[in-house]
Amino acid sequence: MLADMVPDDDAVAIDFALGALDGPSLRAAELRLRRDPEFAADVARWQADLSPLIDAVAPVAPPPTIWASVERELFRGLVAAPASSAIARGVGAAVNLWRGLAFGASSVAAVAIALLVARPATPVAEAPPALLAASIASTDAAKAILITATYDPARGAVILTPSAKDASHGLTPELWVIVGKDKPLSLGVIDLHDPQAHRIPQALRSKLTGGATLAISLEPAGGSPTGQPTGPVVAAGTLTVI
Amino acid sequence: MSGALNVVAHLAGIAAGDRAALKHLYDATSAKLFGIILRILAERSEAEDVLQEVYITVWRKAAEFDATRASPITWMATIARNRAIDRLRARGSRPTTTLDLATEVVEPSPAADALIDTANDARRVTAALDRLDPRHAAIIRSAYYEGLTYEALAAREGIPIGTLKSWVRRGLIRMRGELA
Numbered sequence: 189m190l191a192d193m194v195p196d197d198d199a200v201a202i203d204f205a206l207g208a209l210d211g212p213s214l215r216a217a218e219l220r221l222r223r224d225p226e227f228a229a230d231v232a233r234w235q236a237d238l239s240p241l242i243d244a245v246a247p248v249a250p251p252p253t254i255w256a257s258v259e260r261e262l263f264r265g266l267v268a269a270p271a272s273s274a275i276a277r278g279v280g281a282a283v284n285l286w287r288g289l290a291f292g293a294s295s296v297a298a299v300a301i302a303l304l305v306a307r308p309a310t311p312v313a314e315a316p317p318a319l320l321a322a323s324i325a326s327t328d329a330a331k332a333i334l335i336t337a338t339y340d341p342a343r344g345a346v347i348l349t350p351s352a353k354d355a356s357h358g359l360t361p362e363l364w365v366i367v368g369k370d371k372p373l374s375l376g377v378i379d380l381h382d383p384q385a386h387r388i389p390q391a392l393r394s395k396l397t398g399g400a401t402l403a404i405s406l407e408p409a410g411g412s413p414t415g416q417p418t419g420p421v422v423a424a425g426t427l428t429v430i
Numbered sequence: 431m432s433g434a435l436n437v438v439a440h441l442a443g444i445a446a447g448d449r450a451a452l453k454h455l456y457d458a459t460s461a462k463l464f465g466i467i468l469r470i471l472a473e474r475s476e477a478e479d480v481l482q483e484v485y486i487t488v489w490r491k492a493a494e495f496d497a498t499r500a501s502p503i504t505w506m507a508t509i510a511r512n513r514a515i516d517r518l519r520a521r522g523s524r525p526t527t528t529l530d531l532a533t534e535v536v537e538p539s540p541a542a543d544a545l546i547d548t549a550n551d552a553r554r555v556t557a558a559l560d561r562l563d564p565r566h567a568a569i570i571r572s573a574y575y576e577g578l579t580y581e582a583l584a585a586r587e588g589i590p591i592g593t594l595k596s597w598v599r600r601g602l603i604r605m606r607g608e609l610a
Binding site for chain 2: 203209210416
């Protein structure tokens with residue numbers, strides 16, 4: 189039969205480059221992508237062969253609000269948060285403190301304390317929604333705290349404060365939330381170098397509740413191509429109300 | 431300087447932390463990437479979220495871009511496709527787009543699109559696909575542009591998944607043969 193003319197390796201590389209796999213076959217291909225450089229090169233070649241097809245996609249001008257959001261997220265997330273957010277100012281102070289301290293678990297504790305102290309001392313008429321925090325610790329024996337995450341529902345953003353050396357090994361760290369026994373939901377790719385305000389898509393904000401787990405996996409450039417973690421889960425921690 | 435070289439220069443600037451370079455890159459590429467994402471996600475608000483994520487990723491990962499291995503737009507388009515497919519799969523049981531694109535003619539690219547350094551390649555790939563069985567070519571295009579799984583495509587086409595897979599794989603191998 190003609191289909192037999194397609195060698196298995198080629199078939200999987202094609203399927204993966206197209207993005208047509210799902211479920212267990214996808215999981216298997218992803219695993220292979222990390223372990224088999226030859227396979228990864230095949231996938232890259234197919235992606236390159238297919239990429240001229242994007243030429244035929246008609247450009248669509250995005251609304252101007254997108255650039256404003258990108259800019260806000262990247263450049264004003266920590267320095268000039270909305271004036272109404274006392275929390276954000278507190279985080280800014282915590283970040284400065286973080287910068288002034290040596291790396292390590294003790295500085296994480298200091299940041300966590302600073303975050304607690306930084307909550308508004310005089311309650312405003314409307315109580316601000318509770319902050320949630322998680323210490324995301326490495327899943328290996330060392331249990332070193334990799335990053336401290338503080339979720340501010342008022343801003344719809346997680347403030348991420350890395351506390352250890354970058355352990356991403358050139359891969360892309362991706363943040364996940366896991367509620368109970370549900371599948372992990374991607375919160376997007378993150379950075380293990382610098383403190384950052386990481387925006388949470390509106391639809392996922394309700395998932396960030398006390399008891400939910402935040403986890404970090406290492407993914408190929410651009411993040412997991414599948415919607416599920418494909419690389420090793422290097423760190424995890426539980427969100428608790430602070 | 432060609433559009434592609436511009437994009438490479440912007441990426442180098444971004445890797446060095448130049449915010450203006452990111453704005454230039456955004457202006458030069460966002461409409462294209464938004465088009466790619468919208469084909470996969472269709473839902474505008476989701477597509478907007480993903481577009482934003484893509485540029486945040488580009489800002490953080492610009493230093494990893496290797497001009498010797500991929501064209502800049504291919505690199506960015508791969509990030510955009512991956513993020514959009516990621517989001518599509520995360521929808522889980524929610525219905526995917528109901529557009530019947532199997533027979534849809536792909537829009538011609540605007541002549542003035544200086545961004546893409548692959549216009550020539552695009553003509554060759556299109557010509558190679560056009561030499562395949564039209565139905566096979568249409569399915570390959572759907573898989574690529576809409577980010578659909580084999581399972582979803584087979585259901586839509588009303589054919590066994592094994593048949594569909596072999597059409598796609600054999601079609602692409604023939605396409606590559608034509609390109610060589």
